[in-house]
Amino acid sequence: xxxxxxxxxxxxxxxxxxxxxxxxxxxxxxxxxxxxxxxxxxxxxxxxxxxxxxxxxxxxxxxxxxxxxxxxxxxxxxxxxxxxxxxxxxxxxxxxxxxxxxxxxxxxxxxxxxxxxxxxxxxxxxxxxxxxxxxxxxxxxxxxxxxxxxxxxxxxxxxxxxxxxxxxxxxxxxxxxxxxxxxxxxxxxxxxxxxxxxxxxxxxxxxxxxxxxxxxxxxxxxxxxxxxxxxxxxxxxxxxxxxxxxxxxxxxxxxxxxxxxxxxxxxxxxxxxxxxxxxxxxxxxxxxxxxxxxxxxxxxxxxxxxxxxxxxxxxxxxxxxxxxxxxxxxxxxxxxxxxxxxxxxxxxxxxxxxxxxxxxxxxxxxxxxxxxxxxxxxxxxxxxxxxxxxxxxxxxxxxxxxxxxxxxxxxxxxxxxxxxxxxxxxxxxxxxxxxxxxxxxxxxxxxxxxxxxxx
Ligand code: UDX
Numbered sequence: 001x002x003x004x005x006x007x008x009x010x011x012x013x014x015x016x017x018x019x020x021x022x023x024x025x026x027x028x029x030x031x032x033x034x035x036x037x038x039x040x041x042x043x044x045x046x047x048x049x050x051x052x053x054x055x056x057x058x059x060x061x062x063x064x065x066x067x068x069x070x071x072x073x074x075x076x077x078x079x080x081x082x083x084x085x086x087x088x089x090x091x092x093x094x095x096x097x098x099x100x101x102x103x104x105x106x107x108x109x110x111x112x113x114x115x116x117x118x119x120x121x122x123x124x125x126x127x128x129x130x131x132x133x134x135x136x137x138x139x140x141x142x143x144x145x146x147x148x149x150x151x152x153x154x155x156x157x158x159x160x161x162x163x164x165x166x167x168x169x170x171x172x173x174x175x176x177x178x179x180x181x182x183x184x185x186x187x188x189x190x191x192x193x194x195x196x197x198x199x200x201x202x203x204x205x206x207x208x209x210x211x212x213x214x215x216x217x218x219x220x221x222x223x224x225x226x227x228x229x230x231x232x233x234x235x236x237x238x239x240x241x242x243x244x245x246x247x248x249x250x251x252x253x254x255x256x257x258x259x260x261x262x263x264x265x266x267x268x269x270x271x272x273x274x275x276x277x278x279x280x281x282x283x284x285x286x287x288x289x290x291x292x293x294x295x296x297x298x299x300x301x302x303x304x305x306x307x308x309x310x311x312x313x314x315x316x317x318x319x320x321x322x323x324x325x326x327x328x329x330x331x332x333x334x335x336x337x338x339x340x341x342x343x344x345x346x347x348x349x350x351x352x353x354x355x356x357x358x359x360x361x362x363x364x365x366x367x368x369x370x371x372x373x374x375x376x377x378x379x380x381x382x383x384x385x386x387x388x389x390x391x392x393x394x395x396x397x398x399x400x401x402x403x404x405x406x407x408x409x410x411x412x413x414x415x416x417x418x419x420x421x422x423x424x425x426x427x428x429x430x431x432x433x434x435x436x437x438x439x440x441x442x443x444x445x446x447x448x449x450x451x452x453x454x455x
Pocket of ligand 1: 022023024025027142143144249250253257277278279280281282306334335336337338339354355356357358359361376377378
């Protein structure tokens, strides 16, 4: 624990932080900001008006909107990464505009030292700006170590022709990453290393390597093998901290979280409820949506299903659901306080799209998973949870009602599920220890604090 004078002294050290404006990126950046604030640093958050954070939840931070002139709180409700990249990352003058803003900000800070800039790894162009202003830049990588390593091998995977293989090869193993099948790599969503997304990830990797350090929302024991590999790929200071163990992601939620579910959850038997959520961006086709609904009914388990508005392509909300659904057994809500739901004793399993935050939140609460994957790093996370950590069943062949029901029952009812649940419980304990004094995550946090203090 820090002594009070040490914490107080650090109030004169300010950290400027810049999240990417999507829920899965905002949450870990705010968890990190809370952590650094709790250690005494003063915090300034730079943000776009698009998906602007709820500043009222953070009276202890300073906020500054930059880069776009959109209306406050404008949400591109179904904005894809490509739209975002178009609007912000590929804009010719983005670096210049960022430099102007940052320079003004640095000039306005008095009686304080700005220690560093921490940006999401995707804001790659901020590295040259930070360099030109002699400001150290650290990056927050919101995905796992494993997915970062796979992403850094995209040019290699492209050279070997994986992205161009046709569907007859989907079940084949990727020899460079024996854990993965061709279909996992193809799900990243890249057709060749000339794709704008591939180029964006390439720029991100290059500027991570040029940065003063990288922070992952993870912990050593979860990704031990990857940690041994990572020094070759990222020869910079590296920190692995399990954010959900210190601060919940709920305070930075962009959507209103439905709190009315708790009296209902309180009435359910221990570990009897399947919680389902596909994160903040993923969408499904109408047919897939109905398969999910039927699969839930077929499973005969109690469920709490988050159906985000516009989750179903071409639909507003749940108007496609059959009459009488969800019936006695289920509840459907627009958005939930996810971490708190996972921590609730009635929750028995989490059917997730395998976004990294959701995955780690589930690991931290010891909840076994049914993993789906839609895009980006999700198939990599799903594969890792099912085959390495072995705390999940991977629903790897799309969404069909019988397979859905069978995967749910494997976790909730079958003997196999007991073993998976037990491994999830043990992994939670390891995560708990890691966050305690002397544990790996805690030590990594302490060394991050020392490192930033020394900059
Ligand atoms: C995406 C990627 O999928 C992810 O892998 C990447 O690292 C970051 O961006 P997203 O698809 O939204 O994010 O998923 P995820 O990373 O799981 O983040 C979703 C967040 O929203 C979680 O922190 C979760 O707690 C929160 N959430 C989700 C809610 O607060 N309520 C809900 O009902 C559902």
